[in-house]
Amino acid sequence: MKVFGSIRRRLFFQLAGVAAILTLVFILVVRGVAERAAEGTQDDILTASATAIADSLHSEGGAITLDLPYSALSMLGTLNQDRVFYRVSVAGETLTGYGDLPLPDLVPNLGARVVATLDYRGEPVRLVSVSRRIGPAANATTAVITVAQTRQGLAAISQQITWTATGVGIVFLLLATALSLWAANSALAPISRLTGAVTRRGPSDMRPVRAETPEELVPLVEALNNLMARLRASLSRTEDFITEAAHRVRTPLATVRSQAEITHRKLNKPHHKQAIREMIRAIDQSSRSAGQMLDHAMVTFRSDALARDTLDLRALLAETCDRLEPTAELKDIKVLRDLPDDPVTLLGDGILLQAAMMNILDNAIKYSPDESDITITLQQGDQIRLSISDQGRGFGNADLGEITKRYQRGDNVGHVVGSGLGLTIAEEVARVHGGRLDITHNQEGGACVSLLF
Amino acid sequence: MRILAVLMALWAWIGWVGALSAFEIEDQRLYPSDAEASTLRIISTADLNVFDPVLRAFQAQNPGITLDYTVTGTSDLMQAIYTDGAVFDLAISSAMDLQTKLANDGFAVSYQPGSVDLPDWALWRNQLFAFTLEPAVLVVSKSAFADTEIPQTRDELIALLRGSPERFQGKIGTYDVRRSGFGYLMATQDSRNSEAFWRLMEVMGRLDAQLYCCSGDMIRDVASGRLALAYNVLGSYAAGQAAAMPDLHIVEMRDFTNVMSRTALIPATVENEAGAQAMIDFLLTYNQRPDLIAATGLPAITNASLETNTALRPIRFGPGLLVFLDQLKRASFLKNWESSLEQD
Numbered sequence: 001m002k003v004f005g006s007i008r009r010r011l012f013f014q015l016a017g018v019a020a021i022l023t024l025v026f027i028l029v030v031r032g033v034a035e036r037a038a039e040g041t042q043d044d045i046l047t048a049s050a051t052a053i054a055d056s057l058h059s060e061g062g063a064i065t066l067d068l069p070y071s072a073l074s075m076l077g078t079l080n081q082d083r084v085f086y087r088v089s090v091a092g093e094t095l096t097g098y099g100d101l102p103l104p105d106l107v108p109n110l111g112a113r114v115v116a117t118l119d120y121r122g123e124p125v126r127l128v129s130v131s132r133r134i135g136p137a138a139n140a141t142t143a144v145i146t147v148a149q150t151r152q153g154l155a156a157i158s159q160q161i162t163w164t165a166t167g168v169g170i171v172f173l174l175l176a177t178a179l180s181l182w183a184a185n186s187a188l189a190p191i192s193r194l195t196g197a198v199t200r201r202g203p204s205d206m207r208p209v210r211a212e213t214p215e216e217l218v219p220l221v222e223a224l225n226n227l228m229a230r231l232r233a234s235l236s237r238t239e240d241f242i243t244e245a246a247h248r249v250r251t252p253l254a255t256v257r258s259q260a261e262i263t264h265r266k267l268n269k270p271h272h273k274q275a276i277r278e279m280i281r282a283i284d285q286s287s288r289s290a291g292q293m294l295d296h297a298m299v300t301f302r303s304d305a306l307a308r309d310t311l312d313l314r315a316l317l318a319e320t321c322d323r324l325e326p327t328a329e330l331k332d333i334k335v336l337r338d339l340p341d342d343p344v345t346l347l348g349d350g351i352l353l354q355a356a357m358m359n360i361l362d363n364a365i366k367y368s369p370d371e372s373d374i375t376i377t378l379q380q381g382d383q384i385r386l387s388i389s390d391q392g393r394g395f396g397n398a399d400l401g402e403i404t405k406r407y408q409r410g411d412n413v414g415h416v417v418g419s420g421l422g423l424t425i426a427e428e429v430a431r432v433h434g435g436r437l438d439i440t441h442n443q444e445g446g447a448c449v450s451l452l453f
Numbered sequence: 454m455r456i457l458a459v460l461m462a463l464w465a466w467i468g469w470v471g472a473l474s475a476f477e478i479e480d481q482r483l484y485p486s487d488a489e490a491s492t493l494r495i496i497s498t499a500d501l502n503v504f505d506p507v508l509r510a511f512q513a514q515n516p517g518i519t520l521d522y523t524v525t526g527t528s529d530l531m532q533a534i535y536t537d538g539a540v541f542d543l544a545i546s547s548a549m550d551l552q553t554k555l556a557n558d559g560f561a562v563s564y565q566p567g568s569v570d571l572p573d574w575a576l577w578r579n580q581l582f583a584f585t586l587e588p589a590v591l592v593v594s595k596s597a598f599a600d601t602e603i604p605q606t607r608d609e610l611i612a613l614l615r616g617s618p619e620r621f622q623g624k625i626g627t628y629d630v631r632r633s634g635f636g637y638l639m640a641t642q643d644s645r646n647s648e649a650f651w652r653l654m655e656v657m658g659r660l661d662a663q664l665y666c667c668s669g670d671m672i673r674d675v676a677s678g679r680l681a682l683a684y685n686v687l688g689s690y691a692a693g694q695a696a697a698m699p700d701l702h703i704v705e706m707r708d709f710t711n712v713m714s715r716t717a718l719i720p721a722t723v724e725n726e727a728g729a730q731a732m733i734d735f736l737l738t739y740n741q742r743p744d745l746i747a748a749t750g751l752p753a754i755t756n757a758s759l760e761t762n763t764a765l766r767p768i769r770f771g772p773g774l775l776v777f778l779d780q781l782k783r784a785s786f787l788k789n790w791e792s793s794l795e796q797d
Contacts, residue, residue, distance in 0.1 A: 066781050068776050083557045085557075
């Protein structure tokens with residue numbers, strides 16, 4: 001599996017990114033609106049001032065004159081401490097005010113205003129101009145009144161609002177980021193729940209996933225369920241095949257063996273008898289090998305999905321002993337059981353454990369001389385120790401570490417039939433149960449094979 | 454090259470002298486520093502004897518600065534900076550309107566002082582810095598009012614002048630608002646505040662009022678008995694001299710009393726800006742120097758004084774102060790004033 005990116009990260013960054021963009025838009029919009037509002041206020045005051053000046057224009061003895069109202073300029077000082085300029089021009093001639101203050105490009109219509117922003121005396125100023133008809137109706141002239149104010153107050157307001165908006169924006173962004181994190185986690189919660197549901201299942205639980213699934217994950221879960229159905233079918237086919245194969249191989253071999261024994265009894269010539277014995281041995285070996293190979297295949301297969309049933313190791317061991325006791329009796333071997341009074345429980349796969357015990361015990365019986373003892377001990381201390389000790393020939397000089405390798409046998413097996421898989425199976429079963437196989441030589445001869453869990 | 458340099462220096466000198474000579478210098482004094490690092494050129498309307506303690510205290514704090522203090526009238530100060538482009542590092546004036554015009558029209562540079570223990574209105578645009586609070590008062594001669602009650606409002610004053618014109622004929626004084634910027638400011642503020650002002654001017658005109666350029670002269674003449682009363686005299690000067698002139702009595706009008714602030718600004722032609730800023734900082738702490746307030750007699754800005762006397766009308770900075778400086782407005786105001794006062 002290749003890990004490529006993270007949905008949570010992507011979701012988080014995308015949500016936070018959107019929040020950041022919205023924050024920026026918010027700040028710009030607030031600033032724009034506030035600036036527009038502040039500018040509008042300034043324009044209105046300038047207009048009021050210009051209108052007040054226009055209203056106090058009058059003609060006196062034919063000459064146009066102006067009594068500048070105090071409020072016309074003082075009102076401009078109410079909002080801020082900006083510089084104020086004004087100019088009253090009649091028919092193009094400056095009547096009063098700042099003669100170098102630029103006039104509007106076009107004379108404003110009566111009742112209307114013309115606004116402009118330009119640089120005057122080293123600072124940007126806002127100008128508002130209004131016009132007024134003045135003088136006797138016959139030869140009335142147009143007066144243009146322009147009032148201007150610098151924009152420092154405006155800039156200060158704009159800056160203050162920008163700071164406030166930025167502050168609010170940052171708080172919003174932090175909040176949105178935290179919420180994004182929460183949203184990303186919350187959106188992915190069903191996936192975690194589903195993962196948990198799938199992970200918690202037992203190894204052989206191949207039922208379809210039935211957990212509550214969000215719409216978007218339905219196809220994935222369906223695909224998973226399909227896959228599991230196919231796997232389930234495949235597993236059961238494999239299981240069937242193993243059982244079938246064991247049956248198919250062993251049964252004909254048993255028939256051939258019994259036929260060979262009958263034939264052996266009927267034959268008289270020693271070399272014929274010898275040939276048949278050889279044949280029987282070969283059949284035994286084949287039968288055993290087939291059995292053990294199947295056992296081994298089964299161990300491999302079952303250990304992939306190890307069952308974890310609560311087992312009583314004592315009962316399991318007793319059962320194994322019961323099953324192999326007849327074989328031992330054929331050689332007059334006594335199987336001595338040294339079992340504890342209480343059950344010894346272990347979580348594991350009963351079939352595998354029994355296979356392991358069978359193989360070890362079978363080996364012990366096989367390699368023990370007639371009329372010897374095999375001691376089976378089960379102890380529960382810090383760990384469970386299951387030992388099978390015989391008085392046989394041991395493993396000779398073979399490396400005890402190598403003995404459990406596949407098809408590896410001791411160097412003193414002689415003519416005894418074997419496949420070299422028995423201990424391999426036992427070792428693997430011990431390993432998949434989290435234990436190990438321990439092989440030692442007894443001091444008075446014979447070997448001791450222990451399963452430690 | 455050398456000739457050119459000499460010519461340029463000469464030209465600059467002529468320009469400088471020309472600029473200086475265009476306005477009238479009343480007084481000038483140099484306060485040399487022992488360890489001179491820079492020179493601070495101050496143009497001011499405050500008389501030397503009044504402002505001397507402030508200058509000495511400043512120099513004690515800033516021993517490296519030589520002070521070149523020039524005294525002139527309020528209108529002359531305006532002319533020096535606005536028209537003549539004279540080079541000064543600091544301009545201190547009692548004419549708030551003219552100072553406002555200088556700042557508004559771009560003849561002042563901004564300075565952001567540190568923490569200031571002054572009300573907000575004491576600073577305008579970080580260009581005008583107010584540091585005193587001086588009322589315009591009525592100064593009367595006690596001997597002239599020995600058997601009469603001293604008027605406390607403009608209406609009482611008008612009634613008194615109308616009632617006994619023979620007593621006051623030629624014995625009242627006020628500012629010639631055409632010559633004094635401070636007088637013009639007080640007159641225009643009076644005209645804004647009360648209609649009684651124009652009636653008062655009418656009455657004073659009928660009584661052949663004497664016109665003065667400066668508060669000092671009016672105070673002197675009242676004290677000497679040449680005048681029975683003087684209207685719109687700078688209260689701080691009068692208070693300063695009242696101790697030495699026992700006949701002097703100061704009346705803060707109860708209907709309203711205009712209060713102006715002396716303000717400092719740094720002209721755009723500043724050369725020693727650091728020195729000017731040091732002086733501004735010093736002046737902004739003037740209200741924490743009782744010794745200087747006592748020595749100069751210039752009351753400092755405190756909120757307490759405005760709260761105790763509700764008749765006090767402090768003049769506030771703002772574009773409104775530009776109104777009476779408008780050419781037409783000034784012309785029509787002066788026309789009205791002249792027609793009221795000069796009836797002969």
